Amino acid sequence: MLRWIAAAPAVAALTACGTGSDEPDQLLPLAAAAKADAALADAIARTHSGLAETARELAAARTAHATALQREIDRLAPRDPEDPPSVPDPAPKKAPSSASAAADALRTAAREGQQQAANLVPGLPGYRAGLVASISAGCACLQEVLG
Known part of the structure; x- marks a missing residue:
């Protein structure tokens, strides 16, 4: 019994490190969205000099x-x-044709990134929750910059 009790912290640490699930990682959609947003922003930067x-x-x-x-x-x-x-890297993005639509697309990307991350935080364990919360906060800051 004492051996089992002594081993419990090690077992807990090992189980905390893995997902223990065959389900896809919860961070995959968030990472894919971040890559897609970056590709869109790059396309807008190349197309609209004012933005x-x-x-x-x-x-x-x-x-x-x-x-x-x-x-x-x-x-x-x-x-x-x-x-x-x-x-994977997203397919190449095409910037909206007008600067106004491009600015709206940037604002939408930041807003949706913030919401997607914020919605995910409550279901994540410690470190991952902190990582995703910081991404949500970063997107919120981007929204302020974009107006």
């Missing part, structure tokens, strides 16, 4: 989000370095 600086900032932030999420996904489910990332 280029702001779009590049959004693209850089969402690329950083996607990278952090991919690292966390890979931490829990290590993959062979020869395999492609579990979150």
